[in-house]
Amino acid sequence: MTVLDLLAEGRAAAEAIMLDTCTVTRVTGPEGEIDPETGLPAPAPTETVYPLPAATAPLDGRCKIQTYEPHESTRESGDHVFTEQRYHLHLPIGAGAFKVGDTATIITASADAQLVGRSYRIAGLHHKSLATAQRLLVDEITD
Numbered sequence: 001m002t003v004l005d006l007l008a009e010g011r012a013a014a015e016a017i018m019l020d021t022c023t024v025t026r027v028t029g030p031e032g033e034i035d036p037e038t039g040l041p042a043p044a045p046t047e048t049v050y051p052l053p054a055a056t057a058p059l060d061g062r063c064k065i066q067t068y069e070p071h072e073s074t075r076e077s078g079d080h081v082f083t084e085q086r087y088h089l090h091l092p093i094g095a096g097a098f099k100v101g102d103t104a105t106i107i108t109a110s111a112d113a114q115l116v117g118r119s120y121r122i123a124g125l126h127h128k129s130l131a132t133a134q135r136l137l138v139d140e141i142t143d
Contacts, residue, residue, distance in 0.1 A: 010132035
């Protein structure tokens with residue numbers, strides 16, 4: 001058995017425990033005009049970068065959120081306090097070409113319903129030669 005055979009087995013095993021699904025979106029333009037009733041700008045346009053519309057298994061949106069020891073930081077902006085917490089988002093090898101700033105949102109979560117709807121900002125990419133999964137650094141931002 002070659003190293004590449006073992007790597008293929010490792011990737012299959014890693015994907016087998018990606019029991020959740022997510023979408024990853026990217027902002028493609030500036031925020032829209034200010035709504036006169038709310039005083040807030042219309043959301044910026046986005047595109048989905050994972051899964052792609054014609055995606056088939058294994059690039060079907062599967063993912064896993066992981067952390068071994070989350071750390072948080074709190075910051076203030078105006079009159080609002082934000083808390084950021086660091087996690088890892090595991091995705092199949094070959095999924096996307098992701099960028100720092102993309103947003104991942106959990107769509108389904110088989111083992112923890114509280115994950116559904118949570119969003120994470122990609123804070124760092126992690127590349128290596130013999131990876132069994134893409135492990136992206138992400139921050140959950142809550143208010």
